[in-house]
Amino acid sequence: MKLIEDLTASIASFIWGVPMLVLLVGTGLYLTIILRGVQFRALGHAFRLIFHKEHSPEGEISHFSALTTALAATVGIGNIVGVATAITLGGPGAVFWMWVTGLLGMASKYSEAVLAVKYREKGANGYKGGPMYYITNGLNMKWLGILFALFTIFASFGIGNMTQANAVSQILQSSAKIPTWLSGGVMLILTALVTFGGIKSIGKFTSFLIPLMIAIYVITALIILILNIDKVIPALGNIFSSAFMPASAFGGFAGATVASAIRYGLARGIFSNESGLGSAPIAAAAAKTNDPVKQALVSMTQTFIDTLVVCTMTAVVILSTPYWSDGTPSGELTLRSFKYYLGDFGAWVIVLSTVLFGYSTILGWSYYGEKAFEFLTGEKTNNMIYRFFFVCIIIVGSTTKLDFVWNFSDMANGLMAIPNLIALLLLSKVVRLETNRYFLSRKNK
Secondary structure, eight states: OHHHHHHHHHHHHHHTSHHHHHHHHHHHHHHHHHTTSHHHHTHHHHHHHTTOOOOOSSOSBOHHHHHHHHHHHHSSHIIIIIHHHHHHHHOTHHHHHHHHHHHHHHHHHHHHHHHHHHTOEEETTEEEOSHHHHHHHHHOOHHHHHHHHHHHHHHHHIIIIIHHHHHHHHHHHHHHOOOHHHHHHHHHHHHHHHHTTHHHHHHHHHHHHHHHHHHHHHHHHHHHHHHTGGGHHHHHHHHHHHHHSOBOOBTTBOOBOHHHHHHHHHHHHHHHHOTTTSOHHHHHTTBOOSOHHHHHHHHHHHHIIIIIIIIHHHHHHHHTSSGGGTTOOHHHHHHHHHHHHHHHHHHHHHHHHHHHHHHHHHHHHHHHHHHHHHHHHOTTSOTHHHHHHHHHHHHHHHHSOHHHHHHHHHHHHHHHHHHHHHHHHHTHHHHHHHHHHHHHHHHHO
């Protein structure tokens, strides 16, 4: 087992080196340029489309349900522990580089969704799409689509299952003395109840759960920041100054170079919002729409909400306390920061948020993995086979060593991103043409 753990850690470290981060951010920057900053000029229109109901026969779920399903998979442990880890290892400046992944990643997320809807297929189990389909149908490279689907299944067991189950079981054990096997068993049952109903069941559940859980977390963070408004500006100033200057060592904080801020900010930002990984377009492809651009605009708001709103709230609260610089472990940093201002209530908000964020991520990724499984095995194979195996993995994640779980997740995510980024770059002209068509038609109305 030790050999497997070491090998997994080495592969994950190699994959997530400088070339991968440059490729991810560079793709987002390139798409931003050729799409003339669509994420900035059309953001208001995108938010209005979220609640727009299209009378379209094509698709399985609404724009809103597709968004909440994707948010379910992305708003997770990365927003709580991931932000804390970025600050602990990269200093306050890491938050600035998380924002960079969010702003540029919106263009990647938009492009993924355009392609997902454009190249989706109608099957016996409803609409299906995502990178494996636009790689196959758009690039005529089925072998690369097969690789993506295979890596997606691995990722669904990692970032989408074991990582989340581990975080939930650990925080419940430390805060409420609940055995990890028990919390894992309860999550298994609850996940089975929702996922065995398919995308419509997942969409209905996440449409209720996601707005509620984000509202609870963001409102609590806002209360802290409003009551301590004098600390907000210094915290934001610390983020901007440390993004371009080394963060000095003091207290228990060992200091951080600009290179560390960039590295950990980009890595944790991408882990949180998943822009460029190719996961979210699998949900976008199920949306009821006749126009790829409409769902793409809705999809890019997911990255904005995840990184520019939720992650920022977490970061500013953390940086407004003394804990980020006194050597507090990243796994405890967010909880201690909320507790610093709101006492036990603040601590329980983090416990509840971790449980809800982790559980919702498991739901979203169960659908991603299932669609990848269907692509590989065909529609004649019973998807219940995947669903059964997926929910059983929850117990494994709940009781497995944390380091191995995170390294496995990082490795699977990186392998998944490579085919998708290749497709985004090679099909960027298609995305640009679709975008120009949509906005020209709006202008002529």
